[in-house]
Amino acid sequence: MIVEFGAFALVLALALSVLQTGLATVGRVRRSPLLAGGADGAAMASAFAIVLAFAALIYAFATSDFSVENVARNSHTDKPMLYKVAAAWGSHEGSLVLWCGVMAVFAAILARARGLPFGLKTSAVGVQGALTTLFLAFAVFTSNPFVRIEDAPVQGNSLNPLLQDPALAIHPPLLYFGYVGFSVTFSLAVAALIEGRAFSGFWPAWGRWVRPWALASWVFLTAGITLGSFWAYYELGWGGWWFWDPVENASFMPWLAGAALLHSAVVTERRGALAGWTVFLALLAFTFSMLGAFLVRSGVLTSVHAFAVDPERGLMLLAILAVAAGSAFALFAWRAPQLKGGGMFAPVSREGALVLNNLFLTVAAATVLLGTLYPLILEAATGQTISVGPPYFAMTFTPLMLVAFLILPAGPLLSWKRADARGAMQRLALAGGLAIACGFAFWLAFEPKKALAAAGIAIGAWLILGALAEVLERVRLFRVPVAEVLRRARGLPMGAWGMTLAHAGLGVFVLGAVAETSFKLESAEALPIGGSVIAGPWKATLTDVRIVEGPNYLAEQGVVTVTSVEGRATPRTVTSERRFFPAGGQTTTEVGLDFRGLDDVYVVMGERRATPAGERAWSLRLYHNPWARLIFLGPAIMALGGVLSLMDRRLRLAMPGRRKGVAA
Structure with missing residues (x-):
């Protein structure tokens, strides 16, 4: 009975999502607060229905109800309870319900957000409802997890033993919160394109609304990728932590796009500039998430991370990707002429540094995309099978990131609009000298043929010391009395500490990756x-x-x-x-x-x-x-930095604009 209740709740959620989309669309056209409020209510009801459906699915796994096909294929009575529950999202069908549930819950949070202009919020709720409708329809009609079988087996087939691990019980939900979190930035971007430049100061306000969602999604994705990498490291027994597996790349591409979005949104919020670029990145981040869902579930890739090998369902996902991303980018192309303008800035400025940062991140994401899809495209076109492995990424991705790392510490020390590059370099002189000394000492301690490794160590130290230099510059250490330094440190916003931790964590990761790769x-x-x-x-x-x-x-x-x-x-x-x-x-x-x-x-x-x-x-x-601990400690520090930034009172998740002036 509970299984049938779950199936009903899933269908009900689909109907409510359709209602949410329709009410929001009509309410936006007619400027009707009543209809818009109905869309908000439908969004919350849909989220509640999916949560009930997912709870029913977990119950079926916990009680080993093998009359449910999904349970029979992915569970067994001998499994520990943790893995019985985890199997609910360890299969294609169950993970899709989790995906839809997260999307609907985020839609409900968006529906309750205050301070957003009426048109922008209503359009965003409608777009989020449309996305939820697409994926729920896919779940209900092609991947229903509640399908019964007539002759229930006495025992199930059990979940893949590689996935029976505590890290893998947590890893998928973290990734989904990251993947699906970008659906909100996607919806806000599409809503902004629908609204256009609605009022003076629209784009700075929009950048402020997008940032907390982008940051929260990026934090979840960072934690999920790190946990998955650690699982591969200690579970698969091959001694490594990243192999540029296509499914690994599927999670890495939205992470790179999300990092670029975070930096671009800062420029849009502070200066009103790069609005078109920020909108493009908001669309791109979730498009990469949907592409990852297609790669993992379509059967076009063979990987231990893959959920399904069903080409027919893969085509359905490809259709969803084409409809959602295609319509969004078509709208972007139509509205692009209206996205120009914003604050002017000199090439040497904080805006300029952030633009350069975005350039390297997006080109790096493009190299990963090419390395992931090229073998599939070649095989489909010619039947020739090739593999693109670590050598390709070492020749393309790594040099781009090394240059980006060299530039990164200078950005926070540059002023907005126009900056003094020489002054920034002077403030980083000590950090640069110490980083070079670290690299030179490392080179002396080993053979000269490890010069590249020594350079990598110097870059990791440069990132850490550069992040510390930015904080020391803010508190004016050695320039004012100690009491004033402490007062300044206490007065620094959480966002400043979060940025410092994120950049320093990147340096810690680089140290670990270089040492482990070069001296293993x-x-x-x-x-x-x-x-x-x-x-x-x-x-x-x-x-x-x-x-x-x-x-x-x-x-x-x-x-x-x-x-x-x-x-x-x-x-x-x-x-x-x-x-x-x-x-x-x-x-x-x-x-x-x-x-x-x-x-x-x-x-x-x-x-x-x-x-x-x-x-x-x-x-x-x-x-x-050697130094393998740093490989996983670094991203953990980066995620902690993101959490600290989310705690900043200027950056409230889903409630970014309570000030009356913005609402007006």
Whole structure:
């Protein structure tokens, strides 16, 4: 009965979304507050209905109701409860309901936002309702998660064992809040194009309304991508954290567009400039999100991250992408002549630095898009199969980002409209000198052939020290008494601290990525009990292999003692497992990680084999990943910076314009 209630709630949500779109459209045309209020009510009711539907789906998974096809294909009675619940969004159908739910909840928040002009808000609610309608129709008619089967199996097929992990229970919702959050910036952009330049000061106000949504979406996406990267690092057993997998790229492209949107929206808010460019980026960020949904669910890509391999449903998603993005960009092309103007600024100014930042971010996103889609286009056109891997991105994406990183610290130290470049460089002289010294010291400590790695270390230090220099300049350290410095520090807005943390976190990530990529060591051997393998300064000894039983798997567990070659480090014991899941007949590998300061000692036990002497032996791979902690700490700091910025009283999510002057 609860399953049927969920199915009804999903259909009801679709009807309410259609009603929301219709009432908002007619209310905007007739300038009727009554109809617009009805659209707001429909948006909130639709969100409530989808939440009920999703709760019913979770109940079906929690109770192992195998009469539901989706549950039978993705769950099993032996699974722990956490993974039963997580399976609700671990499948294509369930994840689509989650996507629609987040979109509808955001529509409800937008409907309750105060301070937005009547026309802009009503149009945005209508566009958000139309987007929700498209995806709900796709869920109801082609991907309904509540479909019953006649002969219910006694047991299900279970979720992919690789996805039965705590990080993967949290990773998809975070990504969806990021992906779908950009739907609001998309709706606000389309609404702005419909409204045009409604009143003097419209675009600065619009930039202020867009920024909190863009920032919140970017924070969620940063956290989701980082968690997914960490999952791949410790779950897949290949020793890496990013492989430029097409599905990884599908989440990275909206992140890059979102970062560009954040910086562009600042210029639009402060100076009224770059309105057309900011609108374009708002459309582009969600378009990339929809493109990612198509790539993950259409079957055109083979990846452990992919949800579905159904070309027919892929065509439906492609149609949704074409309708939503095509109509939005067509409207943008029509309105483009009206988006000119705004505050004038010199090339050397904060606006100029932000434009340059946008240029590099968008070109970098274009290189990722090309590397992701080119193999698919070539195969469709000629039948030739190729792969685009890390070498392509190292030659295209990395140089663009290196130049952007060099410019980044100077931007916050430049004034608006017109700036003194020499003065900014003087204020960054100490940071630049220290960064160069760090790189030079790193180069001296290793072989000269590591000059590129030393340069990368210098760039990471430059980003961190440059972010600190901007804060020190604000509080005027060494120029005023200590009491005044503290007063200035307390008076800094949360947004300033957030920007500093975000830029510094980027530098921390660069340090970790450069060190891990340049100085990673690995070794592999077939070891009997008591055998050892060495990678750099670390030695791993296989002390025991035993059979353990998990809640829904059997595992061959290797007990490994990790110590330094010189014997100075305290020995530690880690375990690595090969797990067999009877429900799905699949085998996975669990990595053993020994955290040594900023470094990781990474152990993977492989299959059992026999030595020439007839002894039992197990393949054991040992990695030394220097500064690997920083790879995941850096983005966490960046996300924290975004959260601090959202706490700024000048940037209230969904309630950005309570001031009466703006509403008037």
